[in-house]
Amino acid sequence: MIRQTCEVLSIKKWGAYHAITIVAPEIAEQARPGQFVQIGMPEGRDFLLRRPFSIAQASKKGGWAGTLEFSVYPLHGGTTWLTEIRPHDLLDVVGPLGRPFPYPRDMTNCLLIGGGYGAAPLYFLGQELRARGKRVDMIVGARTQERVFKPVEAKRLSVTVSITTDDGTMGDRGKVTDVLPGMVTRTETEVVYACGPNEMLRAVAEYCTEQRIPTQVAVEELMACGMGVCWTCVVPVIRREGKGWDYQRSCVDGPVFSGARVWWDKWLGGRSAPIQTPPHGFRMDEVTVGKGAEWRPE
Amino acid sequence: MATRVSMVTNLERVRLPSPVMAASGCFGSGQEMGTIMDVRRLGGIVTKSVTVRPVRGLPPPRMAETESGMLNAIGLQNPGIEEFLRKDGPFIAEVGVPVFVSIAGKSVEEFAEVAARLREIPQIAAIEANISCPNVERRNLVFACDPDAAGQVINRITQVTALPVFAKLTPDVSDIVTVARECVRAGATGLSLINTLLGMSIDVDTFRPRLGAVTGGLSGPAIRPVAVRAVFQVARALPEVPIIGMGGIRTARDAIEFLLAGAWAVAIGTANFFNPHVTLEVAAGVADFLAARGLRSPSDLRGRVEAPEAVVEEPAYRSG
Numbered sequence: 001m002i003r004q005t006c007e008v009l010s011i012k013k014w015g016a017y018h019a020i021t022i023v024a025p026e027i028a029e030q031a032r033p034g035q036f037v038q039i040g041m042p043e044g045r046d047f048l049l050r051r052p053f054s055i056a057q058a059s060k061k062g063g064w065a066g067t068l069e070f071s072v073y074p075l076h077g078g079t080t081w082l083t084e085i086r087p088h089d090l091l092d093v094v095g096p097l098g099r100p101f102p103y104p105r106d107m108t109n110c111l112l113i114g115g116g117y118g119a120a121p122l123y124f125l126g127q128e129l130r131a132r133g134k135r136v137d138m139i140v141g142a143r144t145q146e147r148v149f150k151p152v153e154a155k156r157l158s159v160t161v162s163i164t165t166d167d168g169t170m171g172d173r174g175k176v177t178d179v180l181p182g183m184v185t186r187t188e189t190e191v192v193y194a195c196g197p198n199e200m201l202r203a204v205a206e207y208c209t210e211q212r213i214p215t216q217v218a219v220e221e222l223m224a225c226g227m228g229v230c231w232t233c234v235v236p237v238i239r240r241e242g243k244g245w246d247y248q249r250s251c252v253d254g255p256v257f258s259g260a261r262v263w264w265d266k267w268l269g270g271r272s273a274p275i276q277t278p279p280h281g282f283r284m285d286e287v288t289v290g291k292g293a294e295w296r297p298e
Numbered sequence: 299m300a301t302r303v304s305m306v307t308n309l310e311r312v313r314l315p316s317p318v319m320a321a322s323g324c325f326g327s328g329q330e331m332g333t334i335m336d337v338r339r340l341g342g343i344v345t346k347s348v349t350v351r352p353v354r355g356l357p358p359p360r361m362a363e364t365e366s367g368m369l370n371a372i373g374l375q376n377p378g379i380e381e382f383l384r385k386d387g388p389f390i391a392e393v394g395v396p397v398f399v400s401i402a403g404k405s406v407e408e409f410a411e412v413a414a415r416l417r418e419i420p421q422i423a424a425i426e427a428n429i430s431c432p433n434v435e436r437r438n439l440v441f442a443c444d445p446d447a448a449g450q451v452i453n454r455i456t457q458v459t460a461l462p463v464f465a466k467l468t469p470d471v472s473d474i475v476t477v478a479r480e481c482v483r484a485g486a487t488g489l490s491l492i493n494t495l496l497g498m499s500i501d502v503d504t505f506r507p508r509l510g511a512v513t514g515g516l517s518g519p520a521i522r523p524v525a526v527r528a529v530f531q532v533a534r535a536l537p538e539v540p541i542i543g544m545g546g547i548r549t550a551r552d553a554i555e556f557l558l559a560g561a562w563a564v565a566i567g568t569a570n571f572f573n574p575h576v577t578l579e580v581a582a583g584v585a586d587f588l589a590a591r592g593l594r595s596p597s598d599l600r601g602r603v604e605a606p607e608a609v610v611e612e613p614a615y616r617s618g
Contacts, residue, residue, distance in 0.1 A: 232361035
């Protein structure tokens, strides 16, 4: 965990999003897909807390070495100011924070599912998976065309890409979960990674858990410190052995969790009664680890 | 000639290397923060509250940001005293700065049980009794709202420990001086003023409360004037009792305001979340302020606010 004053190198508009690239050599050196940074609010604002952004790119080599990219969607007052910054402005950055996406040791076929600007870290992840000899396929979903995150880059990165929009302005009309079963069959998916709205993650995790496909999801919960001390950003997570559960911090225990171990109904509201035993009726490690396979302890 | 400033601050039986501490619930036990700043330069650390048994805590969302502050409703999630001793004990024993362990409980006996177990870490500097957390589900058991109950808890803790006990009080009472007086009479060495104020925020798009637990504690710069007032009132009534002032501090000038109101030391909470170096920056700023005025010690500012001795009491008109 490093705190650095970082210079803004560039700010580019991608559809509805702004991609901000900053010079952050030490953070970029350590950063891994799934991790995030906390950007400090400038002086004189009504709101004081840092804003978390998942790391969309961290360049360690080449012309962009030492830079880090994150994306902003000017949704709330808390982040609009970031779309108005200019190159050479300075940002107060803390990172890299959180538990990154683990890589599979033996399994090869990885399906990456992103919703809205939640797709941001998946491109970084896709590169790292490919560098490890994995097959990468993607589903990118959004409300409408301009919110589909970097569709061209998705095509460059993966063997096959499926795009969905709620209004049908790009790709198939519908949700990512509508095309998920077909994609899983066609690409012989062995591992799923997902990042996006929590309800999307829930639908993906529930489907994959049923199909016994290990899933890693990056969740989002309201957060104050990002460093593990305030205990505000918790989500209910079923214990490894499958019995009982705890509120775990999405900033240090996550934001990446096994999709099968997040207790979605408890967290987002839903059907199930309080559980004492796993809701799935099988050993938790079967689906968090996958049959005969392990996550690389990277 | 430049005066030499000593930041050493004595709270009766506790000696702090600096008057700027990290407040409870905003700093863990110091282990996590130690990865980003030098905790050994702190005046002291007040740990997150620990209870007898593990506490699961309240459902998310647990945080709602508000203008110049934030609401939280954690519900005292903690692993319980056993795990605390195992996981944080060695760090506390070795960190080399005074550590105040914050303890909480649902009954007088629970406070006593935790306090007794703390003997297992002889390096602990003091106990802070969190008798005012407004977030615990059993709302009817806020000890600090009832002077008798507050006194009972403090008295019982002092029976099982030789450590100095600081009572952390809530401002959500009609007369904080009465509660403070009762805690001191029951054996408290000092007072921590103030805890969060109970608040609420509603999402007008969904008509739902923004906190999972509906209400929660308000902290941050928004509450500083309330805290300064509480410190001032208690310090005027009990000038011999060490007070750790807290509530919305994020700059050296904020901290100095507390000292002038009568605080002996200060603690910083919420500001750690957005500025992990705030405690050290504030301490440096206080030292500069003292040096610039030719003062030698933070205690030279203590209670120096130039307010009339007897504040005119016209409660009906005090808001204008």
